[in-house]
Amino acid sequence: MSKSLMEWVDERIPVSDLIKSQATEYPTPKNLNYWWNFGSLALTVLIIMILTGLFLAMHYKPDAALAFDSVEHIMRDVNYGWLLRYLHANGATFFFIVIYIHILRGMYYGSYRAPREILWWLGIVIFFLMMGTAFMGYVLPWGQMSYWGAAVITNLMSAIPLVGPDLVTWIWGGFAVGDPTLNRFFVLHFLLPFVLFGAVFVHLWALHAVHSNNPVGIDVPHKDTIPFHPYYTIKDVYGVGVLLIVYLSFVFYAPNFFLEPDNYIPANPMQTPAHIVPEWYFLPFYAILRSIDFLGSFSKLAGVLAMGGSIAIWFLLPFLDRSPVRSFRYRPLSRRLFWIFFIDTLILGWVGYNPADATVLDGALPMITIGRTATFIYFGYFVLLWAITAFGIEKPNEVPKSI
Amino acid sequence: MAMEQVENRRDFLMLATGAVGAVGVAGAAWPFIQSWNPSADVLAQATTEVDVSSIAEGQMITVPWQGKPVFVLHRSAEQIKQAQESDGADLPDPAKDNDRVQKPEWLVLLAICTHLGCVPQGVGTGEFGGFLCPCHGSHYDTSGRIRKGPAPNNLEVPHYEFKGDSTLVIGKAAA
Ligand code: HEM
Ligand code: FES
Secondary structure (H helix, E strand, O other), X not given: OHHHXXXXXXXXXXXXHHHHHHHHOOEEEOOOOHHHHHHHHHHHHHHHHHHHXXXXXXXXXXXXXXXXXXXXXXXXXXXXXXXXXXHHHHHHHHHHHHHHHHHHHHHHOOOOOOOOHHHXXXXXXXXXXXXXXXXXXXXXXXXXXXXXXXXXXXHHHHHOOOOHHHHHHHHHOOOOOOHHHHHHHHHHHHHHHXXXXXXXXXXXXXXXXXXXOOOOOOOOOHHHXXXXXXXXXXXXXXXXXXXXXXXXXXXXXXXXXXXXXXXXOEOOOOOOOOOOOOOHHHHHHHHHHHHOOOOXXXXXXXXXXXXXXXXXXXXXXXXXXXXXXXXXXXOHHHHHHHHHHHHHHHHHHHHHHOOOOOEEOOOOEEHHHHHHHHHXXXXXXXXXXXXXXXXXXXXXXXXXXXX | OOHHHHHXXXXXXHHHHHHHHHHHHHHHHHHHHHOOOOOHHHHHOOOEEEEOOOOOOOOEEEEEEOOXXXXXXXXOHHHHHHHHHHHHOOXXXXXXXXXXXXXXXXXXXXXXXXXXXXXXXXXXXOHHHOEEEOOOOEEEOOOOOEEEOOOOXXXXXXXXXXXXXXXXXXXXXXX
């Protein structure tokens, strides 16, 4: 009965074929390691974010006079409201952890190289959408950090020559961050995740056209692939289990670990908190922004450009990397550069977390100097990766003929 | 008609249709884009009236104007002197104290740091006797001029008028 029903459907819309070719029997390299779990983890977190977000939106009020109280109402009065909110707020953090690992995996194994350029670029577009969504979501609870984070970041636009100030007024819908800003940010925060979901779909479409890269980084003949189901379905589910253990440990035992205490103070447009910090996942980029302060009146614009450029430069990776070998496993110099880049990004994050005028080593070393150096190294990675591969400075090790 | 002529004609029609279409789309987008700009009720809150009679010498208050904080400082003789004496100092954004006030004893400032928009702290918190912006450490003097730190410009002086001796009107009524 059910078989004939499925046949009836398949004659009209070939669902079974699609499931077979794109999911169950989809050929996947047999040597993928655990770093290949993070794509499915990202999708899992996205689904959790959309689900918890939808249910939060049913109780949340996007009104400057009501927003803060409505979040407290969710926390105290709504049944399991605290759970929805903590899942959502910590979900943003884990979304970024997962995505950062996913991106670094791509950088290390050369997944951005031909024929996966479009796949890589779509990933960067998704990352931009994610940052926009998270930024606007953080404004919604309308606490002090929400308000002043929004003020500082939107003010960056004023650095744009000629149109900057008008652009900022346009974004605010007033002469300061206020009710109109909150209302439109809510609508966009609601909408963008669905746009993001669409972008993920195209990302997967591109993936299925060119297939997965793998740790060895060579093209895989069909005989070295295994069907996605059950081999990778089970591995992905296992990964989801591990993620949930870590993520839910924070949700249940340290739900405010990643949140700022100042954001439990209602927004006050008349008073700025002593120390404004963005959410941790923006810190490296924030540090780059602040590090450009030596160009006089041009500093603000240059800082904004450097910040945007620090991510936009990822678009160029497929062209910068000229090595005959994809995977850094067989590229000793690239591998070293990669780890320097990785540690450098952590340092940038730490600089971004500290006040701009802080010093280390009893005042001997200003934070700003560390920030500038780290910014220089950050961009240096891309230049050096190009230099060592374009001029044959790096001699790759021997790459296996098969996986 | 020669084939080439037909093609030229078709190219032209395509181009013309495309251009008209693009203008149409831009025109249709205009109302949507404009809807984000400040609405009539926001513009209507253009002015704020403040009773300044109760502000003692050396004291300041913060009042909201268009959703933004404004400092109203009743400057003491000492603060005025400090500001005027700095006229000749090496100022990043040169301005005379006299040009920044209508009456020397009243300093009216938009309390929005010209760096990235934080609200500086009250008078006396910064070096030069003025205002310190806590966000990235900009120091403004008792005339609201930038003296030290990342901010590029002096604190803005909003449009204001005195109505009688005790009423200050900040802002310009919308036309
Ligand atoms: C890409 C996925 C998403 C990300 C990264 C994200 C991020 C965030 C963040 C960081 C907050 C602030 C949390 C806090 O400090 O309280 C937030 C709040 C909120 N989000 Fe999302 N969000 C996502 C998807 C959604 C969706 C799809 C909806 C609705 C359909 C939604 C609705 C809300 C609501 C109503 C709030 C305010 C309540 C609160 O602050 O907890 N979110 N979001
Ligand atoms: S916003 Fe005032 S110093 Fe940066």
